[in-house]
Amino acid sequence: MAVRTLAVACTLFLGMCIITNSKPMDTTHAFCKIVWLLALPCSQVKMAIVTQIKTMESYKLGPVGPVLIQANHTSAVGQTEHVNFTMLPTAMDQACHVEGSSMSEFWFSLFDNGTNYCNLHSVMEGSGLTSAPGFVEFTNDWLCLGFEITSCKGF
Ligand SMILES: *[C@@H]1O[C@H](CO)[C@@H](O)[C@H](O)[C@H]1NC(C)=O
Ligand SMILES: *[C@@H]1O[C@H](CO)[C@@H](O)[C@H](O)[C@H]1NC(C)=O
Ligand SMILES: *[C@@H]1O[C@H](CO)[C@@H](O)[C@H](O)[C@H]1NC(C)=O
Numbered sequence: 642m643a644v645r646t647l648a649v650a651c652t653l654f655l656g657m658c659i660i661t662n663s664k665p666m667d668t669t670h671a672f673c674k675i676v677w678l679l680a681l682p683c684s685q686v687k688m689a690i691v692t693q694i695k696t697m698e699s700y701k702l703g704p705v706g707p708v709l710i711q712a713n714h715t716s717a718v719g720q721t722e723h724v725n726f727t728m729l730p731t732a733m734d735q736a737c738h739v740e741g742s743s744m745s746e747f748w749f750s751l752f753d754n755g756t757n758y759c760n761l762h763s764v765m766e767g768s769g770l771t772s773a774p775g776f777v778e779f780t781n782d783w784l785c786l787g788f789e790i791t792s793c794k795g796f
Contacts, residue, residue: 672743673760675762722744
């Protein structure tokens with residue numbers, strides 16, 4: 642019980658850490674930013690994300706660096722969003738802190754119906770990482786437009 646409480650505290654702490662350290666988002670474009678924690682090594686998380694993006698037709702995989710995976714997503718209405726997954730090892734050996742961000746290319750898609758959230762969440766879900774040990778998703782309404790109202794249909 643004590644261990645569990647500690648893990649939750651760390652999760653919140655790490656999430657807050659990243660959020661308060663990050664630059665303010667460009668608020669003229671629709672965007673979404675999510676932090677995930679997983680009890681898996683980052684190398685394994687990275688492989689799962691890259692493999693998943695390659696299987697999804699609406700995504701185009703861009704450069705894959707040691708910590709950053711970049712991709713573009715084209716939605717049904719023909720809009721493009723830029724998507725990043727950044728993997729940061731944590732103080733714990735077998736854990737990975739992943740930051741996802743998605744931003745619409747055009748300023749006029751400010752109300753995005755949760756597209757940017759789904760761009761990120763669907764990759765995690767499709768790869769099976771949402772059921773990996775220790776999986777936690779951390780975001781909220783002002784880091785992620787439409788996050789509350791979204792059900793990610795058609796991904
Ligand atoms: C993603 O879109 C940007 C801007 O349109 C472009 O510069 C970049 O090459 C694209 N990346 C991929 C992988 O298509
Ligand atoms: C993705 O990362 C690149 C390189 O750091 C950055 O220029 C770009 O703005 C990022 N895009 C998003 C959607 O966070
Ligand atoms: C959002 O949903 C509304 C109603 O379903 C639709 O009319 C609108 O085109 C959608 N906007 C985007 C950016 O997908």
